[in-house]
Amino acid sequence: xxxxxxxxxxxxxxEAAILAGCRHFFGYPITPQTELAAYMAKRMPxxxxxxxxxxxxxxxxxxxxxxxxxxxxxxxxSSSPGVSLKSEGVSYLAGSDLxxxxxNVQRGGPGLGGIQPSQADYWQATKALGHGDFQIFVFxxxxxxEMVDLVNQxxxxxxxxxxxxxxxxxxxxxxxxxxVEIPEVSELKLKDKPWxxxxxxxxxxxxxxxxxxxxxxxxxxxxxxxxxxYDDAKAKHQVFESYLTEDADIVVVAYGASSRISRSxxxxxxxxxxxxxxxxPITLWPFPNDELYKLAGSAKKFLAVEMxxxxxVDDVRLAVNGRKxxxxxGRTGGVIPTPAEVLEQIKKLAGGDx
Amino acid sequence: xxxxxxxxxxxTNVPTHYCPGCTHGIVHRLVAQVLxxxxxxxxxxxxxxxxxxxxxxxxxxxxxIQSPHGRAPAVATGVKRALPESVVFTYQxxxxxxxxxxxxxxxxxxxxxxxxxxxxxxxxxxMTGGQMAPTSLxxxxxxxxxYGRDVKTQGHxxxxxxxxxxxxxxxxxxxxxxxxxKNVNATKQAIKKAFQYQIEGKGCTIVEVLSTCPTNxxxxxxxxxxxxxxxxxxxxxxxVYKDAAEEENNG
Numbered sequence: 001x002x003x004x005x006x007x008x009x010x011x012x013x014x015e016a017a018i019l020a021g022c023r024h025f026f027g028y029p030i031t032p033q034t035e036l037a038a039y040m041a042k043r044m045p046x047x048x049x050x051x052x053x054x055x056x057x058x059x060x061x062x063x064x065x066x067x068x069x070x071x072x073x074x075x076x077x078s079s080s081p082g083v084s085l086k087s088e089g090v091s092y093l094a095g096s097d098l099x100x101x102x103x104n105v106q107r108g109g110p111g112l113g114g115i116q117p118s119q120a121d122y123w124q125a126t127k128a129l130g131h132g133d134f135q136i137f138v139f140x141x142x143x144x145x146e147m148v149d150l151v152n153q154x155x156x157x158x159x160x161x162x163x164x165x166x167x168x169x170x171x172x173x174x175x176x177x178x179x180v181e182i183p184e185v186s187e188l189k190l191k192d193k194p195w196x197x198x199x200x201x202x203x204x205x206x207x208x209x210x211x212x213x214x215x216x217x218x219x220x221x222x223x224x225x226x227x228x229x230y231d232d233a234k235a236k237h238q239v240f241e242s243y244l245t246e247d248a249d250i251v252v253v254a255y256g257a258s259s260r261i262s263r264s265x266x267x268x269x270x271x272x273x274x275x276x277x278x279x280x281p282i283t284l285w286p287f288p289n290d291e292l293y294k295l296a297g298s299a300k301k302f303l304a305v306e307m308x309x310x311x312x313v314d315d316v317r318l319a320v321n322g323r324k325x326x327x328x329x330g331r332t333g334g335v336i337p338t339p340a341e342v343l344e345q346i347k348k349l350a351g352g353d354x
Numbered sequence: 355x356x357x358x359x360x361x362x363x364x365x366t367n368v369p370t371h372y373c374p375g376c377t378h379g380i381v382h383r384l385v386a387q388v389l390x391x392x393x394x395x396x397x398x399x400x401x402x403x404x405x406x407x408x409x410x411x412x413x414x415x416x417x418x419i420q421s422p423h424g425r426a427p428a429v430a431t432g433v434k435r436a437l438p439e440s441v442v443f444t445y446q447x448x449x450x451x452x453x454x455x456x457x458x459x460x461x462x463x464x465x466x467x468x469x470x471x472x473x474x475x476x477x478x479x480x481m482t483g484g485q486m487a488p489t490s491l492x493x494x495x496x497x498x499x500x501y502g503r504d505v506k507t508q509g510h511x512x513x514x515x516x517x518x519x520x521x522x523x524x525x526x527x528x529x530x531x532x533x534x535x536k537n538v539n540a541t542k543q544a545i546k547k548a549f550q551y552q553i554e555g556k557g558c559t560i561v562e563v564l565s566t567c568p569t570n571x572x573x574x575x576x577x578x579x580x581x582x583x584x585x586x587x588x589x590x591x592x593x594v595y596k597d598a599a600e601e602e603n604n605g
Binding site: 059062 | 419437461
């Protein structure tokens with residue numbers, strides 16, 4: 001067991017990546033993820049690694065593409081407007097079957113938006129982080145400890161499935177300090193990457209990293225192959241936490257920062273005698289459809305709570321598939337909902353039943 | 355019988371897709387010959403652009419990456435930082451390098467990334483069918499400058515070697531041409547020097563090669579070579595714009 005120390009979310013993400021064997025970080029300054037890059041700038045030179053402040057987010061993600069092609073664990077981090085700039089590179093990474101880690105410490109949008117915490121990039125992360133048919137892994141931690149734990153998992157799954165992975169955090173989690181236990185890593189077992197363009201050393205055919213296919217049938221086949229891997233990931237890696245959902249009439253569905261607020265509201269509702277529970281997706285892609293569908297058998301109503309105008313709620317409705325009503329409550333633009341506001345919504349839904 | 359010429363090992367044995375009279379093929383061969391002569395193919399990673407040379411990944415025998423448009427110097431940076439012992443080169447056209455990828459080019463050069471940039475300047479977008487490039491000449495007629503490039507509204511051509519030569523991170527900036535045997539040989543020497551400087555860790559090296567695009571210039575291959583000599587060479591003079599080794603000697 002490692003020691004327990006107090007860490008800021010952004011710094012915990014950085015340290016976790018280092019523990020996971022990442023030695024190549026490429027970024028560009030943006031609030032509210034700056035501590036992550038600053039941490040890397042301090043640590044990487046001492047580890048013989050790379051910290052490179054690129055000329056733009058576009059360049060940073062393409063440096064990640066180069067390092068990923070070379071076969072190393074590599075990452076970038078940014079916040080909402082910067083992640084939009086990375087979308088070109090993410091599409092190429094996905095199309096070239098390259099693993100990497102992208103961190104989005106979300107802030108309010110659209111446009112320059114604001115710098116306060118937000119969850120308004122859910123659609124971008126899970127549906128369309130670039131042009132073309134593709135998915136990436138998306139993990140949503142809700143504590144600093146979980147940030148540490150998910151980073152390693154994200155790197156492992158990215159390598160296993162040869163696809164980019166994202167940690168979708170927000171300004172609140174990034175800036176928050178909590179005690180964390182940094183796991184002791186004795187020896188990393190990294191997956192072999194025989195496909196890497198790391199020099200053939202005159203001992204194999206040349207490797208090519210590429211996303212271009214001039215024949216539509218060839219391109220279609222690569223996409224179908226990739227989607228078969230996605231199906232496998234969907235079957236094996238839907239991760240969630242259920243809290244008091246077993247006998248719950250009202251199930252609040254929330255991830256990340258809004259799940260912390262929702263948990264308080266659920267506990268307060270229980271004190272009022274309302275059978276409320278919390279379902280917290282930890283993987284946003286693959287979304288934990290199966291468990292949510294099961295819950296639709298026992299729960300009476302669902303309430304999605306987000307720091308946006310309602311994005312994840314689409315996936316909740318798809319999972320529940322019309323079996324039960326799904327309502328939404330959210331604040332956006334960097335406004336954080338209060339437990340009292342969420343409780344009010346739970347009471348409203350419960351009231352309808354009585 | 356003595357072999358006087360053979361295909362370099364660093365070129366794959368496939369036909370290229372380049373048009374008749376296009377000089378990409380010559381420059382590919384020169385790069386491959388240099389990789390052979392330096393014995394570095396096994397530790398070389400090449401980065402192909404978007405544009406006519408996009409399929410370069412099929413033509414070079416070393417490991418290859420196909421980059422997003424203009425981002426080759428950033429991709430090359432990622433490779434080189436991950437594998438400092440590797441030899442990394444980008445092969446880019448004028449639209450890729452001097453328009454959409456200007457920032458990536460300038461900053462890779464400013465950082466002194468130990469990479470080699472092979473820059474094909476043919477004053478036009480070839481792959482997309484002959485649009486105005488950042489290096490199209492004043493008055494040059496293209497699909498998107500049908501009345502000739504008007505510098506008042508369409509701006510002035512960029513002289514890349516001159517621009518990059520002001521940066522401390524650049525170890526070699528040289529403009530060459532492959533219009534004559536003599537110039538082909540000089541280009542090969544420049545490319546070889548660029549790779550040698552990279553291997554010695556001297557900094558970013560760029561070799562610009564004035565090239566022809568008979569198809570989109572609407573000229574016969576011979577006429578295209580004449581056009582290059584008469585129009586491109588005066589605007590883009592051949593020469594060494596920066597050479598770190600010479601500066602060291604002179605300093």
